[in-house]
Amino acid sequence: SSSLKRPQGAPLNEQRAHKSFTVLPSIMSSSSSSSEDSEDCSSDLEDCSSNSRPSAPSAELCLLDELDGLNDNNEKDEQMINHLSWSTTNPLEVYSDFAIEVSSVSASSEQKKTTTYYVHRCVLVFAGDRKSGYFQRLFGTTLSVRENVEALSKIELLPAVAAAFPLMLDYIYFAFVLHPDKEDIKLSTSNAVPLRVLSKYFGVCELLKLVNRFITAKISSAETCVEYMIYADSCSDVQLIPVAAEACAKFFHSIGPDVIMTLSPEMLQCIVNAESFKPDDFSSLKYSRMLKKYMGAYPELSSSYPTVYKDLLSCKIMPVIHSTACIFFLLFDVKDKVYKCSCKKKRCLYDRCVKSYTENWGEPSLDLGLESLPIDVQNDLMRGALICARSNVQMGAKCGSAISSTSRNRKRRMNKRKWRS
Secondary structure (H helix, E strand, O other): OHHHOOOOOOOHHHHHHHHHHOOOHHHHHHHHOOHHHHHHHHHHHHHHOOOOOOHHHHHHHHHHHHHHHHHHHHHHHHHHHHOOOOEOOOOOOOOOOEEEEEEEEOOOOOOEEEEEEEEOHHHHHOOHHHOOHHHHHHHHOOOOOHHHHHOEEEEEOOHHHHOOHHHHHHHHHHHHOOOOOOOOOOOOHHHHHHHHHHHHHHOOHHHHHHHHHHHHHHOOOOOOHHHHHHHHHHOOOOOHHHHHHHHHHHOHHHOOHHHHOOOOHHHHHHHHOOOOOOOOHHHHHHHHHHHHHHHHHOOOHHHHOHHHHHHHOOOOOOOOOOOOOHHHHHHHHHHOOOOOOOOOOOOHHHHHHHHHHHHOOOOHHHHOOHHHOOHHHHHHHHHHHHHHHHHHHHHHHHHHHHHHHHHHHHHHHHHHHHHHO
């Protein structure tokens, strides 16, 4: 060990080289051992290098080993940064420091579904324009909040909204993923409304602006307005429902009856009560035929949805009834004797049905279902049909006499011309 000490005036690099060898157990124990151990140690040093200073080559090897270790750590860090994301399986894989437990209950199955998302506080708060204002306020409070203490936030969402929660996390994490093939969020008709609800709830302002621009551009169409109405209702977006209702009312008569059948009674009521819904005689005829098909699918409409039933059959919404639907609505009016129109006129629906029947009494399709009506109702229909037929005959007779008198006057003028000539 005395031979490894640096002499006076020796270079500092040489001293460091000697210090690197002092960590070897064989050299540390050689100070009090026999001369044979010293010879073994010196032979080991001679085998390391052929130079007169045995410590220099081993120092280089130690430095290279340290660099290899640093490179391995850098590769692991780079791999972690490229894959920095949330997870639903193992929080240790993503170095998560916070968890979000999202639960939803389906109305059909009544089973509670819970999914835990392992996230990072710094990403949720320091994502720039994509940050969450909800979690920024939560993590920034000095109060002892349960979520901060337990590092867990429990949130209950509707099933349609909970299904879009991973898309919102992908949007927030987008700036922290350095993968070259990464893709930003892609909006569609199916995910726009759930993302709108999530962005409002969690305070992701940029995502809310992006979704609002997308919905505004796509909702004014007969092909998509009903879909947005259905999604707004399933996500309980109370602000979007009237906007979608106005769009549906504007394009109502361009929407197919099969698409209308997918609407709930409350949604259909919201559409017909919109300001853009302005029925005329032609559109009312089409609406009455559609409503006949719709009420056939909802036979309990008058009992389960009385206010909806009243609004759908109002004379303001349906002033004229198609001849093929008048018997159907008469049956409803006879069964539901307590129906009162919004105009507060007695038997308003009954009078509209009788008028439609009497004005089209010659159509053979009107006889279908007539025998199922009460006798007094049948008598009213027959009486109205006879009155209408008599008025048509009288009008035809007047028109015929007018035509005959016109032809006689024409013949007289022609005869006068011939006599003069």
